[in-house]
Each structure stands twice: as structure tokens, then as C-alpha cells.
Amino acid sequence: DADVTQTPRNRITKTGKRIMLECSQTKGHDRMYWYRQDPGLGLRLIYYSFDVKDINKGEISDGYSVSRQAQAKFSLSLESAIPNQTALYFCATSDSSVGTGVTQTRGNTGELFFGEGSRLTVL
Amino acid sequence: AQSVSQHNHHVILSEAASLELGCNYSYGGTVNLFWYVQYPGQHLQLLLKYFSGDPLVKGIKGFEAEFIKSKFSFNLRKPSVQWSDTAEYFCAVTRRNAGNMLTFGGGTRLMVKP
Numbered sequence: 001d002a003d004v005t006q007t008p009r010n011r012i013t014k015t016g017k018r019i020m021l022e023c024s025q026t027k028g029h030d031r032m033y034w035y036r037q038d039p040g041l042g043l044r045l046i047y048y049s050f051d052v053k054d055i056n057k058g059e060i061s062d063g064y065s066v067s068r069q070a071q072a073k074f075s076l077s078l079e080s081a082i083p084n085q086t087a088l089y090f091c092a093t094s095d096s097s098v099g100t101g102v103t104q105t106r107g108n109t110g111e112l113f114f115g116e117g118s119r120l121t122v123l
Numbered sequence: 124a125q126s127v128s129q130h131n132h133h134v135i136l137s138e139a140a141s142l143e144l145g146c147n148y149s150y151g152g153t154v155n156l157f158w159y160v161q162y163p164g165q166h167l168q169l170l171l172k173y174f175s176g177d178p179l180v181k182g183i184k185g186f187e188a189e190f191i192k193s194k195f196s197f198n199l200r201k202p203s204v205q206w207s208d209t210a211e212y213f214c215a216v217t218r219r220n221a222g223n224m225l226t227f228g229g230g231t232r233l234m235v236k237p
Contacts, residue, residue, distance in 0.1 A: 035227075040132060042213055042227035043167075090166065111157065112225060114166040 003027045004115035006091050012121045019078040021118045023091030031094045032074035033112065034058075034066060036087040043090065049074055050096065081122040091115040127216050129228035136204055137236050144199040144231050146188075146214030156197040157215040157225070158188055167213065173197065184208070206237045 004025045013019055023032065030051050035043040035058075045058030047066040055066060063085060065077045078085055092112040126149045136142060148154065158170040171182025178190040188199045197214060214228040 040229050042127075042129075042229040043225075044227070045224070048224075111169060111172060112167075114168075116166045 004091055004093055004113055006089075006115040006118045008118060009116065010119045012123065013081055014123050015080075015082055017081050017122075019081050019120065021076045021089055021091075021120070023074045023076070023115055025072050025091075025093045025113075025115075027093050027095070027113060028071075029093035029095045029113070030071060031096050032068065033092040033094070034064075034074070034076045035090045035092060036060070036085075037090060037117075038087050046076065046089075078120075078122075081120075083122045086120060086122045089118045089120060091118075127214055127226050127228040129212075129214055129231050131231045132229065133232050133234070135234045135236065138206055139203045140235075142199070142201040142204045142208070142233070144212055144214075144233070146197045146199065146228055148195050148197070148214075148216040148226075150216065150218060151195075152218055155217045156188070156190060157217075158182065158186070158197070158199050159213045159215060159227075160210050161213065161230075162210045170199070170212070204233075204235050206235045209233060209235045 007022045033048040034046040036046055037043050044060050046060055046064050047058050048056050049068045052068050052071055055068060067075050092114045094112050128147045130145045156173040159167040160170045161167045170186050171180050171188055173180045173190045180188050186199060186201050188197055190197050199212060211230045211232045213230045215225045217225045
């Protein structure tokens with residue numbers, strides 16, 4: 001089973017509809033992120049959350065909202081979908097814990113772990 | 124603002140050819156550097172990462188990258204590509220201890236012809 005699970009994997013909807021993309025993780029990470037991927041633009045950050053009570057806007061938050069229902073769950077909503085929100089959406093997690101080891105491979109390293117993506121098409 | 128540039132958007136190579144994908148970033152402070160790979164229809168996976176120490180980093184599947192601080196670069200290399208390396212490659216940068224806020228480059232789509 002995937003450590004970071006996104007649902008739905010594919011969704012086609014119409015302009016004006018409300019859409020929710022869900023993400024759940026079993027990695028025990030406290031930090032979660034939503035990105036969208038567009039050809040030639042790489043991944044752009046929509047929202048991020050460092051713990052259950054923390055929500056922050058990313059680079060392109062307009063038209064989106066999020067909810068961190070639990071440490072393991074982070075959902076992304078489009079209240080009124082529009083065609084330019086057609087994209088591939090990725091949820092990701094990372095660990096903020098600072099290890100006591102001598103290498104930066106433990107703890108807050110910046111490494112993200114991604115879900116398999118949710119392809120959204122808005123007609 | 125921090126930006127990450129990948130100058131090659133599409134690269135086509137024959138099997139056994141050597142690969143070098145460019146990545147430059149704009150931030151002048153201490154950074155962590157990453158290369159992620161996305162195989163067709165799959166999610167992003169970490170290929171390799173640099174935090175400190177030896178600027179030549181070895182990753183999975185024979186990939187390596189060299190951090191050149193003076194050039195703000197972190198180019199990805201592989202001596203001999205395989206058809207299975209066909210994928211999109213993303214360079215990403217985060218400032219040290221800045222909340223894991225990765226900034227991604229626009230990606231380079233690599234096609235390896237058998």
C-alpha cells in the first residue's frame with residue numbers, strides 16, 4: 001500500500017462545481033502539502049500545513065481551500081472549479097523531527113514524499 | 124524570491140548516450156538540493172539529494188549530481204542512459220531550515236530511444 005494516498009485519482013467536472021481532493025498518509029509525518037503540476041511549470045505549492053492547527057498559503061492559493069482534519073489527512077477543495085484549474089494535483093508529506101544523529105538524512109531535510117497524483121479536468 | 128531554472132525542457136537521447144541536465148537556482152544562502160524523477164504515469168520519486176559535504180552526490184540508478192556553489196548549479200548526470208530512464212526530471216531547492224519549502228524547476232522531459 002502507498003504511504004501517501006490520494007483520492008480520487010481522476011476526476012472530470014464542470015465549471016462551477018465544488019470539488020474535494022483527499023490525501024491521507026501513513027508515514028506519521030506532521031507536515032503535509034498540496035502542489036499542482038502543469039506542463040513546463042513544474043510543481044507549484046498551493047497550501048501547506050505543519051501540523052493540525054497550522055494552515056499556510058502557498059504560491060498559488062487563490063481559488064483553493066484546505067482542511068487538515070487530522071495529522072494523517074489533508075484535503076484540498078475547489079469551491080467553484082474553473083477550466084484553468086485543470087491540472088495534476090499532488091499531495092506530499094515531510095517530517096519535521098530533528099534527529100539526534102550526525103547526518104542530515106534524519107530529521108528536517110526538505111525531502112518530500114509524494115502521493116500518486118489526482119488528475120482533475122474542469123470542462 | 125527563490126527560483127529554480129531548468130534550461131532544457133525536452134531532451135532526446137539514444138541508449139548509451141551520456142546525459143547532463145542543467146539546474147540553476149537564484150538563492151544565495153545555504154540550500155538543500157534535490158533531483159526528483161517522475162516516470163510516465165507515476166508520482167515523483169527522489170533521485171538524489173545534497174545537504175553538505177562532498178559536492179558530488181551519487182543517487183539511485185547510476186545518476187549523480189554535482190553542486191557547484193560558485194555557479195549556483197546542481198546539474199544531473201548519467202554516463203550511459205537506458206530506455207527505462209525515459210521520464211521527467213525535476214530539480215528542487217530549499218533553504219536550510221526554512222520549513223522544507225521546496226521550490227521546483229519547470230522540469231526536463233527526457234526521452235531515450237531504444
